[in-house]
Amino acid sequence: MRYLYRDQSARGGIPLLISSAAVLLLLMLLLALAPELTSSTGWVLLFLLLSAGIFLGYAKSTEPFYAVELCAEGVRYHHRRGSWLLPWQAFLYARVAELTGKGETAYVGFKVTDYDSFLQQLPPRLAVKLLMEQRHLLLAALASDCPDGTCASSMLAHHTEFNTGKARYYGVQAMFAGRMQHLAMLLGAELFIPTTVLPVEAAEFCRTVNQSRLIYLKKTAT
Template sequence: MSALAFSGSASSGGARLLIASAVLLLGLLLYTAFLAQQFTAILAIAYIAALLGLFLGWAKLAEPKYSLVCDAEGVRYQHRSGSWCLPWSAFSYCAVPSMEGKSLAYIGFKVTNIDALLTGLPVRLAVKIMTEQRPLYLEAVRQSCGSGQCATELLREKDQYKTSVAVYEGVKAVFAQRMLRLAAATGLELMVPVNVAPEQAESWCRAINKQRLTQLQDPN
């Protein structure tokens, strides 16, 4: 099969930002050394902006070029902290999730075989995903608790999660429970952030769903 690759644009513009920030920093150093009579607050802010630009540019370059790649094995999410693979047979479809009628900046997957994901999920990546998606998770908890009085109970997470196949502990157990909480709020267990318009994300979902059907019908 021909591979599909989708870029969430998180890495785009990194080189330009890095170069522009480096030029700005060099200009500030020359100005400070030869022209500035004193180090002012405005000059300090300019230095901070240049250093922040360098950091953000480097961070963008560290992101994978493609965040989602579809190959013969399934859908792969590529992150600077690692990657996970969701086999074609382990989910029924993907879609743009929504809460309270508003589309979210994610692509979500309806997972039918959680073991296929958890088994190969790197712990470091799981921690990073949970940290980055914490606002989404808290909103999902709020959606599941209309009165606002049960949030504390819903935020309690067990350190063990059982399926018919295996028992998961620690980080993977918490990750699995959060998947279920997201599914209760959106109908989708697994989320991938995207920095594109909802229409573009929906187009990606259609392409992935079409590829899934093709792959399951004709694996070769």
């Protein structure tokens, strides 16, 4: 059993990079041969636009080819800063995360039951990046579930130590574990991946994950 989900954010990166670079070279040639074609401001704007195109193309081309992989070990999420693995036996289900009174978010959430199985293989570099990238999800959840702001200060504070009962974590791992705990209180799930990287509907992805998990658990139980 193996499912591979191509990262949608990586599509078109190489063509955009090549085409922007080619047009930039052509523009440099035109500037040398016929600078009077447009004003100096016009040349600057064109160069800025093409430079932005090159940067965007490069950024897209460095995204991992596959965003999510369902394999024998569990669910693996690939990111430019590394990847995490959530074993099948370490979570209960996957579902589209929802904000109270505001409907679905652009994230799939996993209800984690075994923090240790996840945290022990989480790359610190990836943890730092995800803490920054998903901060807005925490803020949106706080605004939805805690509109008076009374719970915001404690949930925005970073943990310097986190104890699961089986192991004690410090630094980035403790911060990430604390964030997982806060998100679980607000959104009912600890771990999230953006739906924008999925080539299928989020609901369909969740069904596949949940079915795959049940198949794995049934096989290991026999």
